[in-house]
Amino acid sequence: MTKDLEHQFVTELEHNQNIVHKVCTLYTNDRDSHNDLFQEITIQLWKAYPKFRGESKFSTWMYRVALNTAITLYRKSKKSIPTQDYESVMFKITADEYDPTEEQQLKLMYNAVRQLGDVDKALVFLYLEDKDYREIAETLGITEVNARVKMNRIKNKLKTILNP
Known part of the structure; x- marks a missing residue:
């Protein structure tokens, strides 16, 4: 991949990374899983970027790759042993101003x-x-x-x- 193509990819990813974060939030229950999925989606986007033809907006293409990656990993994870989410069992202290x-x-x-x-x-x-x-x-x-x-x-x- 050329430096120019690499620069374009990084720029587009930085500009649209909130899309990936939102997909990760939807398909994961904890921070570690979120980070793992974010990394996997980024890898899949990087691998597929040379084939991106620009027939749709980059963000639309990114949604499709991110959702397909998340769905694939989600289906694989359904086959694993269920665990309890850390946030659901940890003790929480709320401040008076916190609603x-x-x-x-x-x-x-x-x-x-x-x-x-x-x-x-x-x-x-x-x-x-x-x-x-x-x-x-x-x-x-x-x-x-x-x-x-x-x-x-x-x-x-x-x-x-x-x-x-």
Whole structure:
């Protein structure tokens, strides 16, 4: 790979790394797993970058690679022995000025989204990133109509999960 191509890749990755972090947050439960997945996605992006043709935006291509990598590793991890998340068992001290309500709501939402299927998780992620249905459909390889229908069904499913 040429230095120019390497520079382009690093610049694009630095500019769009929040995409990878958000995918990692969605598919992991702890900091170490997050870091491992971030590293794996970065490696996969690096390997695939010479084949990036620019037919879509870099961020759209990055979403697709990141989600595919996360889903692949998530499916492999389902076969492993389940462990308990460190954050769920550690003792927490809250300061008077700290309001845990928002953090708790985010955790509930992430837990609800984690209960969805792989494609549904990805669709919610892209929707929350304010991507339009055309870009969501392009990223996930489905039709725009299918993306809209799936999102409506997912919203109902999430309501059921969050308000049993």
